[in-house]
Amino acid sequence: MEIELKLALQPRHRAQFRRHPLLNKITPVQHSLLSIYFDTAKFDLMRRGIALRLRRVNNRWVQTLKAETQSVGALTNRPEWEVTVTDGKHPDFSALPPVALDLLAGIKLKRIMPVFTTEFQRTTWQIESEQTQAEVALDSGKIHTDDASSNICEVEIELKSGNPEFLFDVAIQLLEHVPLRVEPRSKAERGYILSGAATxxxxxxxxxxxxxxxxxxxxxxxxxxxxxxxxxxxxxxxxxxxxxxxxxxxxxxxxxxxxxxxxxxxxxxxxxxxxxxxxxxxxxxxxxxxxxxxxxxxxxxxxxxxxxxxxxxxxxxxxxxxxxxxxxxxxxxxxxxxxxxxxxxxxxxxxxxxxxxxxxxxxRQQEVQTWAKAILDKRWEKLCKSCHGFAKLNASKRHKARIAAKKLRYIADAFAPIYGKRAHHFIAALSSLQNELGYTNDRVIGQQLLHQLSRKTASLGFGLGRLSGILESSAALRAHVPADIWQRLARSKLFWR
Incomplete structure (x- = not known):
């Protein structure tokens, strides 16, 4: 299992990164890495979330198969199988364990061929703290397809042993001296995009x-x-x-x-x-x-x-x-x-x-549905209070009702898997209310934007004022719609009760 943080770095900051106080007292190790990624002409591996590569490390070839990635923020967590093979001409599927071969079931392995390559210089530093060890890698190079290329300049912080929280501690320390950006995509994902297989x-x-x-x-x-x-x-x-x-x-x-x-x-x-x-x-x-x-x-x-x-x-x-x-x-x-x-x-x-x-x-001791019901009840009560006397609500109060509807919608969406299909009708009705209130609010904001511009650009004030007037009139024509939707929603069955 590979657990790592991946961050992007501007090429002009590479020297600054190497001088970082966390790294400058550690002797780095450098490798020139050439990786060949394989797939079928129809990209069957990519469609299953699988990356298969042969990588030349010094004078040996290493075959790696990685299963579907789970990326949360900058953290990537994915199963992988790595083994040394004789050459880089073609993958050696006999070297894969049964659990890895199962991922390839149904794919005609003879049709697997090279689809793109990566070539980069990797500089690594080994960092330890108590019972935890991580490797910081700076990769600089390119991704190549037959007719395109893209730069690689990124930092990977891979957990070798211990607590994954250490990866974040290291990343935060690096960020204090060097501007880094979240990069959730692997080199394989970027290669597939470059080759046109993914968008x-x-x-x-x-x-x-x-x-x-x-x-x-x-x-x-x-x-x-x-x-x-x-x-x-x-x-x-x-x-x-x-x-x-x-x-x-x-x-x-x-x-x-x-x-x-x-x-x-x-x-x-x-x-x-x-x-x-x-x-x-x-x-x-x-x-x-x-x-x-x-x-x-x-x-x-x-x-x-x-x-x-x-x-x-x-x-x-x-x-x-x-x-x-x-x-x-x-x-x-x-x-x-x-x-x-x-x-x-x-x-x-x-x-x-x-x-x-x-x-x-x-x-950990609370019962999920009891917890969910209490939260949904509270959000529903706030929405009902915000929508009381709906037809007479002014723009400001309708905006508050929209916020209440949105908060209930997000919570209802989150808990929907617990309740199954019975949640769908209510959430659909709630979405309709949120959308209509959003329509009205967008036009109120639109008038505010035009007013702000007219104050900055007096010469165009008349033209901007015309737009604002039309906007106000068109919004008024649909003012009754949210009230009708709210009445239907108020009569809906609450799926969590």
């Missing part, structure tokens, strides 16, 4: 792997792990394809789910984690980019359609459109800068380390 796609909320017979502490841990997995899965896509706004949306969903999970700590007899405060600060820092993305992609097209309709037949000044586009691009770059900062890496490391801590004894 980055936004990842929606991941269902926690929980069951009725688990302890409350394990369920809480699984809820946070699922949210952290969603966060790490969307991070590379946003950093490399920021123009695809769905990545940022899913990143923010993951952050909100982490925050919701953090607040559950009190019900387990433990304090809210220290990382919840920087988490909330990060959420606030990313809000403007998402607000402008929604405006550009959803709200502005609606406004333009109204202006171009026969009833209005009016255009909008090109200077206004350019201003809106430029503002959106600026705040998106600001959000990218936030995620490149060491503070974000530290946040992910702190969450990951916290997830390795055992839950208190009283949490």
């Amino acid at each position: 980055l796609v936004p990842v929606k909320a991941i269902q926690p792997m929980i069951e009725k017979n688990q302890s409350v502490g394990d369920v809480w841990n699984a809820i946070l792990q699922a949210a952290l997995m969603q966060l790490s899965a969307n991070l590379p896509g946003f950093l490399e394809n920021a123009h695809d706004t769905e990545y940022l949306h899913q990143l923010r969903v993951a952050l909100r789910r982490l925050h919701t999970g953090a607040r559950l700590a009190k019900s387990l007899g433990r304090p809210i984690p220290d990382w919840d405060q920087p988490l909330r600060q990060l959420m606030q820092a990313l809000n403007p980019a998402r607000d402008w993305d929604v405006f550009q992609q959803e709200i502005l097209p609606e406004i333009l359609a109204i202006l171009e309709s026969p009833a209005v037949n009016s255009g909008i000044d090109d200077a206004v459109l350019v201003l809106l586009q430029d503002t959106t691009a600026i705040v998106r770059q600001q959000s990218l800068a936030v995620l490149h900062k060491p503070a974000f890496t530290r946040l992910v490391l702190d969450i990951g380390r916290d997830l390795l801590s055992a839950a208190p004894a009283e949490a």
